[in-house]
Amino acid sequence: MTMLRQIGIAAMGLSVGLGSAGAGAYELKFQGNDYGELKGRIRAMSILTAKDNGWDPSSGNAYSAMLSYKSPSWNGFNFNTAAYLNGDIFGSTDFDPKVGEERTARGMFLNDTGAQKGQLTNVNLTFGNKHLYAFGGRGQIDTPLTTNTYNLVPNSYTALRAGAKPIEGLDISLGQITQMSFGTRAMTDWGFIGEATGTAGVAQAPNQSGLGQAEFFNLGQIALGPRAENISGLTVASISYAGLPHTKLSLWNYYTQDISNSVYFDVDAKIPLSKMKLDLGAQYLRQDDVGDGTKGIQGGPSIQANFGDGNLDYNLFGLKAGLIGPKKKWTAHVMWNQSDGDTAFFNAFGGDPAYTSSIFSRNAYRQDVNAWGLRASYEIIPGLRFMAAYFDYGKSETIGAVPNVTPAAVPTSNADELDLVLTYKPKQVKGLTIRTFYVARTSEYDGFVNPVTGNKADATMSHWRLIATYSF
Template structure:
């Protein structure tokens, strides 16, 4: 059998095979017969240093091996499958941390012990022609309110979606999402980034009794808790137009039965400017309750305080402006978000479109936040890039949890984050990427004092980690 490396085919809004596995693929050929393509990825993440304050994740060494298959096309149809295996590297992670001193980076693993665990994340049938496309099955759903940063094993969804491109530049689609499976990073989105607010992509603690990761659940349980009733799911409709010069307009509507209706709109423009590009964007996100909304939502005091009355009333406005240098050798951007309304954003299904989201902060989805940020990157030499960013988040009106201090804290100050990253992709080894980053972060709950115990929150971060990825 002959195996020949080639560049993978771009998807149309849904992952057709192996989400995030890299650009390469192995084409399977035998006697001029096409038997499809194989992809794979090995990734390891290790925490090098962190603060010993019981809040900054100080111990974590995780890996994931992912493999995917894409069948040959038959009249536009393809079969796709992908699976991931995750675990602790050489049993080196401390899963019994000292309270107030250490914290396990639980977001690197699919369970509380780091024991090896796998999942068939993708199994689906796709169709693509010049003007039509479709997806049926399980996989990643790349839309603004379901596409989320992930580290080792991604979130996955059970989806039926169809789309059309009736004229040049116009893309319309309609889909139904009935189930979701929480990946490794879901625990970070719930606890460390989300701080039990339900606003950072997960609305329920993934490791609570009746839920879990790498398992598919009805969207009712994903949003409201393991004892919630099943719902029919989330209906997703979209309209995208790229027929204007250098500009793309997008409009999305997400209707979740008996919970919420979400509208998201975005304008993205990349205008040529003397060998460079002016990068401009605007966004708007609106959420309203549907039916009983979140009334009776399960979970701790923070999530119930934020959403338990059943009301959802949230707006997010955003702007960004930047310059992309010649051949992307350097970039520089400034971004802004403002949220308002009577509640925070119930962010249950992995969404993260806000311009001011950083590595470990998504505060723009909280109630009444003014956020801004600066981000820049520079190519030191081919294959080596340095990135830096600073974000400031105004003090919100959202109840959150602080590990080992209180499950219901009120904000005490503005939050901020500094990110520094170095990425190396050596040309000599195709598919290899090495990334190291440092994050300095202060939570808006830093300094909160539990009135019952007197414990004071040291919710500050000084964190350095290394990520190695090989895609093949």
């Protein structure tokens, strides 16, 4: 906390020289000298209504504050840092929910009590020019299997990465990730979205003894549990080409020592069509085990059932097609994913490239799932946009957990999700975004009956949330 206060004091001391550097950024200048760029963000999130069934998150009011700094460029080098602060709003969240009736939205907080907690998520040195770029230190890593939607505090990584652009349109990169830090949403990725399957971006409960959020751990513990041995990390290699008309092709390989090798390929094409654009895409993801794979993984019966034998054999195919209207006034898309193989996708490090991922569902990473979705958006007036989406996920062969019912449930039916989102960015208040969304979701474990206790899972949600963000 002392570190965060010092950052805030330093920023206030420089405020005399603040000058606008574009949306959400300020140049720090004094007597004609450039001292870099400062950005800030304050976000508040609140659950308005939810089902009282003990499964739908019904209580959560959280905030985050972010302050980042980027140094002036020196021969292409920049120093970058960012700090986050997160906590409960005025102690209004119920962290002692009634079993079977309420559920705390644990994925909005960095600890189990909602107490204020901060982290210096980013400390890194970057380099960039026309043909080369590099990253070294801690921060977010922008690749398909390390980029994840976050709400308040992001996942962070310790990494070294370098790339080259030898000719126009060609991009080649190589990197090594050695550590990861769980952000706020990691608890949702593990529990509510992932349902303890290990497939939604987190393979270990972040709040278990020996782990934690807003702390950096070796990737061995992040993947297999707190008692696992250290590994050298995750080696990421990529090649992409955007030299074809309106089309980009990308190939990524992720090698995790003694655990897995994942290959991801996608093609993205945005083809002009009158005043519109035809948006087409295809993707493929393949995962195999390396060494002992996931053998010896720690955790409950569901993660043991899905990955305890050490084997990994997973394929994901995907297609998308859509139209983008004139000046992005409206959009309409249809998406499809199919997974197959002998296992689900062991998704430990935050990845989420699947086309059919929605706000609270990532079922395409489970074993043998046929998924499809529809998504459309429309700008009602300048600054006000409505989005609607519906997704259907075929019943998988993956074991999951249902709180207060069973730690190991078999799928009972197809899963689905309806998302309705309204986003407002008023021109009168630069940097302000107000978003509200409603989600109706049914888990594939809904209706599962525990054969010992007779308890039946009501794994359905009817959830309304409000988010306000101010960036400066």
